[in-house]
Amino acid sequence: MLKDYPKAIVTKDGDSVLLRPVTVEDEQALSKFFSEIPDQEQWFLREKLNDPNILHESLKKLNYKRTLPIVAVREKDGKIVANLRLHLSLAPSIGHVAHLRVMVHPDFRSLKIGSWMILDCVKTAMDMGLEKLFAEFVAGAEDSAIGAALKLDFRHEGSLKDYIKDKHGGYRDLVIMSRDLQSKWSDF
Amino acid sequence: MSNPELVNRTAVYESNCGQITVCGLCEPGFFRNLKLDDGLGHFSHYSSIIQKLDAFETIATQKGGRVTLAIVDNNVVAGYCVGAYPDKNDRWAALGELMYELAAIEVSRNYRGCRLGEKLLNMTMEDDFFEDKIAYMCGYSWHWDLEGKGLSAAQYRSMMKQLYSKFGFREVYTNEPNITLRAENIMMIRVGNRVSPDDQLKFRHLRFGMKPK
Numbered sequence: 001m002l003k004d005y006p007k008a009i010v011t012k013d014g015d016s017v018l019l020r021p022v023t024v025e026d027e028q029a030l031s032k033f034f035s036e037i038p039d040q041e042q043w044f045l046r047e048k049l050n051d052p053n054i055l056h057e058s059l060k061k062l063n064y065k066r067t068l069p070i071v072a073v074r075e076k077d078g079k080i081v082a083n084l085r086l087h088l089s090l091a092p093s094i095g096h097v098a099h100l101r102v103m104v105h106p107d108f109r110s111l112k113i114g115s116w117m118i119l120d121c122v123k124t125a126m127d128m129g130l131e132k133l134f135a136e137f138v139a140g141a142e143d144s145a146i147g148a149a150l151k152l153d154f155r156h157e158g159s160l161k162d163y164i165k166d167k168h169g170g171y172r173d174l175v176i177m178s179r180d181l182q183s184k185w186s187d188f
Numbered sequence: 189m190s191n192p193e194l195v196n197r198t199a200v201y202e203s204n205c206g207q208i209t210v211c212g213l214c215e216p217g218f219f220r221n222l223k224l225d226d227g228l229g230h231f232s233h234y235s236s237i238i239q240k241l242d243a244f245e246t247i248a249t250q251k252g253g254r255v256t257l258a259i260v261d262n263n264v265v266a267g268y269c270v271g272a273y274p275d276k277n278d279r280w281a282a283l284g285e286l287m288y289e290l291a292a293i294e295v296s297r298n299y300r301g302c303r304l305g306e307k308l309l310n311m312t313m314e315d316d317f318f319e320d321k322i323a324y325m326c327g328y329s330w331h332w333d334l335e336g337k338g339l340s341a342a343q344y345r346s347m348m349k350q351l352y353s354k355f356g357f358r359e360v361y362t363n364e365p366n367i368t369l370r371a372e373n374i375m376m377i378r379v380g381n382r383v384s385p386d387d388q389l390k391f392r393h394l395r396f397g398m399k400p401k
Contacts, residue, residue: 010395153371181342183341
């Protein structure tokens with residue numbers, strides 16, 4: 001299922017961007033990517049991959065069966081412009097679902113790169129035989145990602161009120177969205 | 189141009205569905221005495237793409253048109269694979285005869301599970317003609333016999349991927365509106381070994397709506 005990577009997309013400004021799984025060789029480029037994410041957004045990162053030590057440890061433990069990290073790389077210079085992580089579970093009780101998180105470099109937003117990454121993730125999850133995909137977004141901070149997910153047939157499952165605290169101590173809701181992956185003939 | 193020796197070439201297989209003859213590059217006139225198996229046709233939730241033999245004749249008559257048939261009981265069509273250059277109104281026609289569409293592959297409901305799809309594709313693709321082409325297939329989930337196969341659209345998509353990947357195809361992304369309409373839809377390509385990097389790049393841009401200069 002990973003053999004189709006890298007997958008090319010072309011942005012509206014004509015740049016080729018390749019989607020592919022992360023490898024340990026990406027450490028430097030990923031570190032630069034996370035360092036260029038604005039502070040107020042870094043705050044919301046769950047895994048704190050903006051910390052070089054945590055990123056290093058994470059890459060040392062790469063296991064695509066647990067977490068499939070996909071990067072979008074601008075072909076002409078190798079710059080990482082977006083990062084998506086598909087979190088899987090080995091537990092049979094929740095082995096049919098997965099969670100995704102996506103982040104796009106601020107200079108490369110409005111180019112639909114995030115949308116392509118989410119679509120790629122949906123297709124990969126389908127090919128893995130998963131049944132449902134979940135995504136969580138911070139209300140007010142990731143509204144464009146929510147919009148992209150809605151266009152890709154994610155639906156709003158609910159919100160956890162005041163689940164997130166921002167850098168200034170204000171509360172934000174966590175928006176939970178899901179997408180069914182196994183439509184039957186009767187769904188058409 | 190295909191090697192003339194490939195015209196009406198046949199291969200006979202023993203399968204769990206009995207003896208099957210696969211005929212490649214069937215030429216015009218070949219179809220006169222054939223009939224379609226009753227597992228190809230119109231069903232409550234699914235209709236075959238080709239429901240009349242005349243369609244094979246039309247395709248075989250076109251420049252570059254290809255018809256590969258799986259025949260049982262001497263004259264019954266149990267499956268087919270058809271190919272052609274893209275229609276002039278298709279996005280892909282902008283690259284002329286570099287592009288070649290495997291437009292449809294279908295196996296009768298009565299002959300599924302006999303690996304006919306693989307045999308049909310094998311016969312179709314076994315031709316040096318494809319080394320100068322970007323061969324492509326577009327799989328639209330609304331054409332798939334999900335009810336007959338008892339599969340979800342995602343499972344059917346994976347089945348298509350597995351089948352075509354055996355012949356060097358891989359999935360590519362495009363913003364072509366019909367493909368993007370459903371995530372299950374799929375475009376797969378096989379790039380011939382004589383296709384230049386420049387042409388491959390033009391095709392990549394075309395996939396995202398940028399016409400070649």
